[in-house]
Amino acid sequence: MTTEILRLPRPVTGSRSGPLRDALPVGVVVLALIALWYGLAVWLNAAQVIDRFANNDTAWTVRELVDATWSMERPVLPAPHQVAQNFYETVFDTAVSSKRSLVFHAGVTLSATLLGFLMGAVLGIALAVGIVHLAVLDRSLLPWIIASQTIPILAIAPMVVVVLGNLGFEGLLPKAIISMYLCFFPITIGVVKGLRAPDPLQLDLMRTYNATPTQTFWKLRLPTATPFLFASLKVAIATSLVGAIVGELPTGAQAGLGARLLSGSYYGQTVQIWSALVMASLIGVLLVFLVGAVERGVGRAMGAAR
Amino acid sequence: MSAIDPIPTPASGSAGADIAPDAVVARNLSLIYPAADKPVVALSDIDLTIRRGEFVSFIGPSGCGKTTLMRVVADLATPTSGSITVNGVSPHAARLSRAYGYVFQAPALYAWRNVQRNVMLPLEIMGLPVAERRSRAARYLDMVGLGGFERKFPWQLSGGMQQRVSIARALAFEPDLLLMDEPFGALDEITRDHLNEQLLQLWNRTGKTVIFVTHSISEAVYLSTRIVVMSPRPGRILEIIDSPLPPQRPLDIRETPAFLEVAHRVRVALRAGHSYDD
16 A cells, blocks of 8 residues: 555656756646646545535535645645645754654665665676676576566565564665665666677777776776666666665664655554655655766766767 | 786887788688578688788778778688788787787777877777876877877867877877778768878888778779779689889879879779679
């Protein structure tokens, strides 16, 4: 059930802060989405509100209905301003050390995300290098890597948590491993493609210089793979955030955005769920943006057209 | 990485090299690509000797094996039968000792390296000290007329300039033998004339052996001391034409009767080998 909710807020990948002329279409779309959201809130919450009016035997106007659907304590779909208010309170007006602070929960998830992403990047790149250089690995490893991704993460996550728990690992590491499990795959696929991308002519050139495979790797294959690497890192960092949140669900974790979602759904606190989702997508956007910034920096150092 | 890098080989046989081996000796050389229906004979019974200091062009229509022959010399392709030596040793040994510089049809510059670092690439691989790399890059970029462009990236240069960088790169590690595979094929005629003239001056100045693949008759005649005319299906040598033209050749030489006479012989030879059966 919780996964349904989780799938909704995909971090907006590839968002680019454009010049002013981009502001108008973006603004129009945002306004349209907010209007749609308010409309949906009325539609989805109306039944409950009408029931309540009927129980209290009160006559109601449309204005009263709309007002009520936008200010319920436990709405089916909270209105944007309710989410914004909850978000603001739990981010800015709550002590960061408090269990009610969204900053605290975001920090917990973010650390698992970053550790998982780091491990996933190392694993993904190492696998790709092995696959490109050893024909044996290409044939023996790739099917397993692909098979690993066909197993739903929700099936694996509890087992990872239980097994690692028995080994004495709790908290950050199990979540990071689940996150890694999810994010190494796009990196491996992208980097394999990138390392094989050099032009045959450029490879011949290295051969005429009698370059060693190591030299060919550092001077030709890796630079050629860089754009592929960054494209997959962007996908992977968003995926590793999802992995970290999913990793928090089966543990009954006390902290983290996943725990926040879980407790929200236990107690019907939909506003809390939505503000956690907003936080998750903001983190996703931020992370993808950061990878993009590093990409641009590296591109400049590598002489990309400015 | 650099553990197995050998000492840079200054194999220049200028002094005391009266017994220096020929640059290329091929005997009964054949290369057959296996194919599903019918094997492709890329090279058939090639007999060819290229002496040091010669400028030899391979000319012929597409599929005549001129590039394949050059790739065999460069140890980028392996012959099926026959023998070949490069500087007196096998092509493989010659490649390991970095005996030749290869200039491809496309510049094949590395987009993420600026002009200077592109030229320094082979020197890095050979493990030369940084100061030496810099000074050689400067010297050879000057030689191809690109002094001052060190910091530019390939995308900032025209096609002709890019190809000149790739020539500087091939010269920078100072091989005896320069293999050039249609290096000016993609350039406009004005740039091509200009680069032909520069290449000839370079050859006169350095005395390197040059093997040059082209399908332009006038380019072949203008540049070469000998022209190897080849023909497809199977790839073979039809005729080897010695050029009587002097080593110093202004561009105008292309209008002289001697030049036209050589060009005519090349054309006749090409026509003789050309079958219009497809």
